[in-house]
Amino acid sequence: VFAATIIAAVALLGFVDAATAAPRVRIEDAERTANHVSFTVFTPGGPLLTSDNFDVTINGIQADGVLATASTGTRQPAGAVLVLDSSGSMAGRPIAEAKKAARLFINTVEKDALLALVRFSDDVVTLSPFTANRKQLLKRAKSVDARGETALYDAVIRATSLVRSRPLEQRNIVLLSDGGDTVSSASLNAALASATNSGATVFIVGLRSPEYSVGTIRTLAAETGGQTLVTADATQLSRIFKGLAQTLISRYEISVTNPDPGATLLDVNVDVSGEAPASGSRQFRFPAPAPRDETITPSRMPLELLLLIVGLGVAIITFLFSELV
Numbered sequence: 001v002f003a004a005t006i007i008a009a010v011a012l013l014g015f016v017d018a019a020t021a022a023p024r025v026r027i028e029d030a031e032r033t034a035n036h037v038s039f040t041v042f043t044p045g046g047p048l049l050t051s052d053n054f055d056v057t058i059n060g061i062q063a064d065g066v067l068a069t070a071s072t073g074t075r076q077p078a079g080a081v082l083v084l085d086s087s088g089s090m091a092g093r094p095i096a097e098a099k100k101a102a103r104l105f106i107n108t109v110e111k112d113a114l115l116a117l118v119r120f121s122d123d124v125v126t127l128s129p130f131t132a133n134r135k136q137l138l139k140r141a142k143s144v145d146a147r148g149e150t151a152l153y154d155a156v157i158r159a160t161s162l163v164r165s166r167p168l169e170q171r172n173i174v175l176l177s178d179g180g181d182t183v184s185s186a187s188l189n190a191a192l193a194s195a196t197n198s199g200a201t202v203f204i205v206g207l208r209s210p211e212y213s214v215g216t217i218r219t220l221a222a223e224t225g226g227q228t229l230v231t232a233d234a235t236q237l238s239r240i241f242k243g244l245a246q247t248l249i250s251r252y253e254i255s256v257t258n259p260d261p262g263a264t265l266l267d268v269n270v271d272v273s274g275e276a277p278a279s280g281s282r283q284f285r286f287p288a289p290a291p292r293d294e295t296i297t298p299s300r301m302p303l304e305l306l307l308l309i310v311g312l313g314v315a316i317i318t319f320l321f322s323e324l325v
Contacts, residue, residue, distance in 0.1 A: 024227065024278055024279065024280050025041050025042060025043050025270055025272055025278045025279060025280035026041070026042040026225075026280055026282075027039055027040070027041055027268055027270060027280055027281070027282040028040045028041075028042070028168075028282075029168070030266065030268065030282075030284040032258065032266065032284075032286050033258070034258070034261055035257065035258055035261065036065075036255055036256065036257060036258055037058060037063070037255070037256055037258045037266065037268070038253065038254065038255040038256075039253075039254055039268060039284075040071070040251060040252070040253055040254070041054070041068075041251070041252045041253075041254050041270055041272075041280075042250060042251050042252075043250040043251075043252065043272055043278060048070055049068065049070070049252065049272065049274055050068065051066050051067055051068040052273075053068070053272055053273050053274045054066050054068045054252070054254060054270060054271075054272060055270070055271040055272075055273070056254065056256050056268070056269070056270055056271075057268075057269045058256070058258065058259050058260055058263075058266050058267065058268055058269075059259070059260045059263055059265075059266060059267050060267070061259035061260055062259065063256035063257060063258070063259050064256070064257045064259070065255075065256055065257035066254065066255075066256050067254070067255045067256070068252045068253070068254050069252065069253045069254075070251070070252055071251040071252060071253050077110070077112040077113055077114050077132070077169065077170070078109070078110065078113045078114075078169045078170065078172075078251075079109075079113045079114035079115055079116075079130060079166070079169065079170035079172065080109075080113075080115060080116075080170065080172035080173065080174050081115070081116040081117075081118060081130075081159040081162050081163055081172070081173045081174070082102060082105060082106075082115055082116070082117050082118070082141075082174050083118045083119070083120065083155050083156075083158075083159050083173060083174065083175040083176065084098055084099075084102060084117075084118070084119045084120075084141070084144055084176050085098070085119075085120060085121075085150065085152070085155075085175075085176055085177040085178055085179070085207075086119045086120065086121045086144050086145065086146050086147070086148075087120070087121045087122075087146065087147070087148055087149055087150040087178075087179065087182075088121070088146055088147050088148055088149070089146075089150070089178055089179050089209050090146040090178055090207075091146040091147070092146075093234050094146070094178060094207055094209075094234045095144065095145065095146040096234075097234035097235055097237045097238070098144075098176055098207075098234070098237055099141055099142065099144055100237070100238055101176070101205075101237035101238045101240070101241040101242075102117075102141040102144075102176075102241065103138055103141055103142075104238045104241055104242050104245070105174070105241040105242065105244065105245045106134055106137045106138055106141065106245075107134065107138075108241075108242050108245035109245045111132070112132060113132065114130045114131060114132050114166075114170055115128075115130065115131065115132075115137055116128055116129050116130045116131070116159075116162050117137055117140050117141060118155060118158055118159055118162070119144050120150070120151050120152065120154065120155035120158075121146070121147055121148035121149060121150065121151065122147075122148035122149050122151060122183055123148075123151060123154075124151055124154045124155045124158045126158065126162070127140035127141070127143070127144070128140045129162065130162065130166065130170065149182040149183040150177070150179050150180065150181055150182045150183065151181065151182075151183050151184045151185075152175075152177055152179075152180070152181040152184060152191075153181050153184035153186040153187060153188055153190065153191040154184040154185055154186050154191075155175070155184075156173070156175065156186075156191040156194065156195055156202070156220065157186050157190065157191055157194045159173045159175070159200070160173070160191075160194040160195050160197075160198040160200050161194075161198075163198055163199075163200045164198040164199075164200075168199065171198065171199050171200045171201065172200065172201050172203065173195070173200050173201070173202045173203065173226075174203045174205065174241075174244055175202060175203070175204050175205070175220075176205045176207065176237070177204070177205075177206065177207070177217065178206070178207040178208070178209040179209050188219065188220075191220065192219065192220060192223055192224075195220065195223070195224050196223060196224055200224060201224050201225050201226045202220050202221050202224045202226040203221060203226045203227055203228075203229070203244060204217045204218075204220060204221045204226065204227075204228045204229065205229050205230075205231075205237065205240055205241065205244075206228060206229065206230040206231070207230075207231060207232075207234060207237065208230065208231070208232040217230075225282065254270070264285060264286050264287065264288050265283060265284075265285050265286075266283065266284045266285075266286065267281065267283050268281060268282055268283070268284065269281040
């Protein structure tokens with residue numbers, strides 16, 4: 001799983017405008033104990049950060065004891081399925097810029113990151129399964145041309161089928177589209193269910209066109225914990241895709257003292273300071289703590305008291321016996 005690096009102020013229609021984008025962080029894999037909360041944070045990249053660069057609040061309460069550890073070397077290779085809209089409305093400058101952005105994305109990710117490549121128009125074609133072979137990916141991306149209709153929902157289902165069996169670090173989908181679905185066999189609900197059931201995170205890069213559908217793109221991203229990045233300028237696609245790719249190298253494991261140990265719903269907010277300030281938030285729900293066992297256990301009698309009672313008993317019996325004799 002990785003974070004989008006560029007996000008804009010949410011407009012009235014609820015989408016993100018890439019032209020005014022600001023960095024974001026992504027929060028994943030939270031775990032909770034009675035005293036601590038730990039989670040993974042993906043930042044916008046840049047110089048190595050320390051614990052002092054992270055400010056964490058949980059349910060609006062400042063969290064103390066922040067410990068941030070850069071996660072490198074021991075983790076699984078990160079990755080994503082890159083899904084490109086190759087429908088007829090992308091013909092000309094849009095498809096040329098999309099292919100350029102795809103090449104930049106492929107060349108920017110970490111060398112051990114695994115990528116898969118899918119294109120969709122009337123049909124959906126897996127151009128490459130998950131691989132670290134950059135030459136293969138670049139060759140397949142170069143072959144994409146624009147024609148036909150837009151099978152967007154079918155493409156989402158294909159992408160989720162590819163990530164379903166992958167490690168969590170690779171269950172990411174970066175989907176570029178300039179329009180709403182026109183010919184899919186699947187519905188939006190089916191695509192959404194497939195994405196959520198697979199554990200995928202969908203990042204949508206929207207290129208405005210007369211066919212562009214805000215609601216569709218926003219729903220697929222929002223319901224899977226992803227982001228929606230929108231631009232009307234095809235030349236901005238490379239910048240957006242490069243920003244997305246850079247997040248694959250910026251992963252930190254965070255642990256903090258739990259300031260609200262009784263809560264089952266934790267609203268985690270992270271602010272990152274440094275050369276590239278960023279912030280992000282996410283809610284995590286945990287099961288209620290198991291009820292405490294209120295059974296009263298009889299306390300054990302101190303040995304000294306037991307010996308005293310036995311001694312008194314022996315003395316009384318001896319006295320009574322002597323009186324009888």
